[in-house]
Amino acid sequence: MVLSIFHSPLGDCMRDTEYAPVPLEVVPLPSHIRSVQPGGGICYRIELLWGKLRRWYLIRFRKGYVAKMAARRSGSTDGAPHPVLDPRDLKYCRNQCTCDWKAEDDPFSWRDCIPLARWGLAETLIMGAASLLLAGLPLLAGLEYWPWALPGLVLFIWILSFFRDPHRVVPTDPGLLVAPADGKIVEIAYLDEDPFIEKPAIRIGIFLSIFNVHINRSPCDSQVVELRYAPGLFLDARNPESAMKNENMWIGLQEATAPYRRFCVRQIAGLFARRIVCGLRPGETVARGQSFGMIKLGSRTELIIPQEDGLELQVRVGQKVTAGSTMIARYAVDT
Secondary structure, three states: OOEEEEOOOOOOOOOOOOOOOOEEEEOOOOOOOOOOOOOOOHHHHHHHHHHHHHHHHHHHHOHHHHHHHHHHOEOOOOOOOOOOOOHHHHOOOHHHOOOEOOHHHOOOHHHHHOOEOHHHHHHHHHHHHHHHHHHHHHHHHOHHHHHHHHHHHHHHHHHHHHOEOOOOOOOOOOOEEEOOOOEEEEEEEEEEEEOOOOEEEEEEEEEEOOOOOOEEEOOOOEEEEEEEEEOOEOOOOOOOOHHHHEOEEEEEEEEOOOOOOEEEEEEEEOOOOOEEEEOOOOOOEEOOOOEEEEEEOOEEEEEEEEOOOOOEEOOOOOOEEOOOOOEEEEOOOOO
């Protein structure tokens, strides 16, 4: 089943060239993608259990709150694997339904002000508590054992660092593509043709070490055409074979305005990164630099862009880039 949505170039201020409306053929989410984190995980299961207990409490003891949130909810909960009582219940099943709340109706929007990834809050709490316990046990035996507490403290600091979600300044110039991930450019490959883009393309590979921010961001203003998830191995992300053999999420995007170029982003798990998060819904629009997911604990992200006359790459192999801020490429803009 393919859903067709037609773009209109009316009001487009990026180009003076007239473009005919382009059909956006949105592919529904595949049945094997049952969560924004399709690979699961221990922390994931703990959160699902906590959510089940929390919903039981709300339904039993806070019926007024449940009714209020239901009245303010928009869209449909059809497809969600469990009752969606408030925005917290959308964390892992956002891509399974169409419901949502406005920011002013979300009592938990304050969590977006915490400089940590919301998708990693459970891991931060669980792994952070374990590392602090590891640091505290030697001190219980006596202050003279304080050196043995350092590994736990270092681990705690690293956990906070890994799941950090810093603010990014997104460039606004037309025709720009920004980096979809933090890390180092390890590949720039010229392809004869990409099946989704349907023309010659350039694949840009970014390696994310365990010390990089792991939030993924949209390279441009675009609409989500298709999502494909493939289970796989967990080879070192620096290994070229990892791009084909590792667990990955492929995201097909199309520009929201003329000339409606197509792009691909691939989130690829690595040796330590075993959990891919992608919160996108097919057909929705994302802004340039907007976060849409993350990869947990060291990985690779690829951006595939169409080759065109006037395209200028802004990066080189070995260069470090910052998601949402570093310019990857610039397309010519008609004036």
